[in-house]
Amino acid sequence: MKNLPNIAVKQSLSTLSQVVLLSLVWLLASRLSHYWLPAVPAGVLGMFLVLAALALGWLPLSWCKSGARWLLAEMLLFFIPATVAVVQYPQLLGSIGLRIVLVILLSTVLVMTVTSLVVDAGYKFEILLKRRKRQHGVS
Amino acid sequence: MENLLAFGCLVLTLLLYWLAKKQYRRTGNWWSAPLLAVPLLVIGAVVVGHIPYHTYFQDTHWLSWLLGPATVAFAIPIYEQRQVIRKHALSLSCGVLVAMPVAVLSSVWLARAFGLSELLQKSLAPRSISTPFALATASSIGASPDLTAVFVVITGVAGMLLGEVMLMLLPLRSRLAKGALLGAAAHGAGTAKANELGAEEGVVASLTMMLGGIATVFAAPLIAWFV
Numbered sequence: 001m002k003n004l005p006n007i008a009v010k011q012s013l014s015t016l017s018q019v020v021l022l023s024l025v026w027l028l029a030s031r032l033s034h035y036w037l038p039a040v041p042a043g044v045l046g047m048f049l050v051l052a053a054l055a056l057g058w059l060p061l062s063w064c065k066s067g068a069r070w071l072l073a074e075m076l077l078f079f080i081p082a083t084v085a086v087v088q089y090p091q092l093l094g095s096i097g098l099r100i101v102l103v104i105l106l107s108t109v110l111v112m113t114v115t116s117l118v119v120d121a122g123y124k125f126e127i128l129l130k131r132r133k134r135q136h137g138v139s
Numbered sequence: 140m141e142n143l144l145a146f147g148c149l150v151l152t153l154l155l156y157w158l159a160k161k162q163y164r165r166t167g168n169w170w171s172a173p174l175l176a177v178p179l180l181v182i183g184a185v186v187v188g189h190i191p192y193h194t195y196f197q198d199t200h201w202l203s204w205l206l207g208p209a210t211v212a213f214a215i216p217i218y219e220q221r222q223v224i225r226k227h228a229l230s231l232s233c234g235v236l237v238a239m240p241v242a243v244l245s246s247v248w249l250a251r252a253f254g255l256s257e258l259l260q261k262s263l264a265p266r267s268i269s270t271p272f273a274l275a276t277a278s279s280i281g282a283s284p285d286l287t288a289v290f291v292v293i294t295g296v297a298g299m300l301l302g303e304v305m306l307m308l309l310p311l312r313s314r315l316a317k318g319a320l321l322g323a324a325a326h327g328a329g330t331a332k333a334n335e336l337g338a339e340e341g342v343v344a345s346l347t348m349m350l351g352g353i354a355t356v357f358a359a360p361l362i363a364w365f366v
Contacts, residue, residue, distance in 0.1 A: 019208065022208040022211050022212055023205075023207075023208040025208075025211050026207040026208045026210075026211045029211065030207070039360075040356075041210075041275035041279070041356055042207060043206070043207050043209075043210025043211060043271050043272075043275060044210060044272070044275065044353060044356050044357075046207075046208075046210065046211035046214075047210055047211050047212075047213050047214045047217075047353075048214070049211075049214075050211055050214035050215070051214040051217060051218055054214065054215075054218045055218065061215070061218070061219070064212075064215055065215055067212070068212035068213075068214070068215035068216070069212075069215075071205065071208055071209040071212040072209060072212050072213070072216070075206070075209050075269075075270065075271075075327060076156070076173055076174055076177070076327070077152075077153070077156045077177075077202055078202050078203060078205045078206045078209060078270075079203070079206060079270040079274075079288055079291070079292075080152055080156065080177055080178055080181060080199075080202065081152070081195070081196055081199040081200060081202050081203045082203055082270075082274070082284065082285055082288035082289075083178040083181075083182070083288050083289050083292050084178070084181055084182055084185055084192065084195055084196075084199075085192055085196075085285030085286075085288065085289070086182065086285065086286070086289045087182060087185055087186055087192055088192050088285070089285075089286065096255065096259075099250075099253040099254070099255060100250075100255065100259065100263070100290070100293070101293060101297075102249075102253065103246060103249040103250050103253060103255070103263060104246075104263070104266065104290065104293050104294050104297050105297050105301070106245070106249055107242060107245040107246045107249055107266075107267070108267070108294060108297045108298055108301055108324050108325065109301060109305065110241060110245045111238055111241050111242045111245070111267060111323055111324040112298075112301065112302070112305045112309075112320045112321075112323075112324045113305065113309060114237055114238070114241045115234050115237055115238040115241070115319050115320055115323040115324065115347075116305075116309055116311050116316040116317065116319055116320035117309065117311075117316070118233050118234060118237045119230050119231075119233060119234040119313070119315055119316040119319040119320075120311050120312055120313055120315075120316035121233075122229050122230030122233040122234065122315075123227075123230045123312075123313040123315045123316065124312075124313075125229065125230075126227065126229050126230055129229075
């Protein structure tokens with residue numbers, strides 16, 4: 001029983017150090033992107049660096065997994081400050097705001113419809129390909 | 140005094156976030172979803188308290204800063220799901236390559252048709268992808284990242300509400316299509332909904348969201364030229 005809080009503390013510390021590790025990668029990536037690759041945003045560049053390190057086996061998954069899970073699970077918290085910036089645009093309140101919401105609703109319905117129908121068709125095609133491959137293998 | 144107020148804003152944001160999350164886990168009502176409730180409550184507090192935005196942002200910018208490392212963190216789920224990506228490469232890439240142009244073009248065209256300003260058209264363009272990618276795209280196409288962040292949140296709420304209706308209306312057979320519908324249209328909020336439907340829907344939604352975000356960031360020069 002006495003060990004339980006200890007385990008929790010250890011886990012939080014390891015998550016924290018993994019968040020620090022991912023933050024360091026981000027800082028490195030923002031330097032790289034600033035000096036050599038201005039076309040690629042730092043976050044995306046850092047993501048590809050980590051992806052490459054994982055694929056090449058330089059970085060064990062267990063060194064960054066819980067930190068990554070925490071960062072992604074709490075992401076909502078990180079963009080709240082940006083949404084509060086809307087107080088600087090009081091003109092968005094009246095009819096403009098209503099039009100914006102309409103644009104978003106209509107566009108969302110459109111994206112949902114087109115994407116899901118295309119993916120459904122793609123899935124059927126995938127099955128067809130697989131079946132054909134199997135038949136070729138048999139004959 | 141101003142420093143104290145700034146620190147108070149940070150504490151208030153953290154506290155409201157924590158409370159809303161706890162409340163949502165207990166009740167599960169859509170209107171108590173942290174995505175909707177926390178920004179509304181914080182904005183309400185800032186307006187009522189006449190707090191200038193630069194004071195609010197003074198200490199809370201550390202939270203925004205963490206969006207950078209959060210983007211890097213997407214590498215881990217992508218790596219973990221590499222088998223799914225390989226297995227459904229065709230349908231996933233079709234979904235992403237269709238969803239992104241439809242989202243960007245329809246947002247811009249509808250905004251133009253409704254007579255919204257060029258800044259609003261640009262800021263609406265990346266609204267359907269995950270926040271860190273949307274903000275990166277916004278700053279490279281000359282949009283306002285602040286406005287884009289708000290539109291991303293509204294999109295998330297719209298996706299939560301419309302997702303269920305659209306899933307009922309559309310004749311979809313595969314779990315893949317249901318996941319893609321939610322992930323492509325409503326980023327993190329859609330992915331959360333997809334996880335409620337099932338594990339496969341959740342994985343596909345998060346992959347569509349992540350790959351769509353990356354694709355949009357790389358398409359930014361194209362979007363800038365178009366808007």
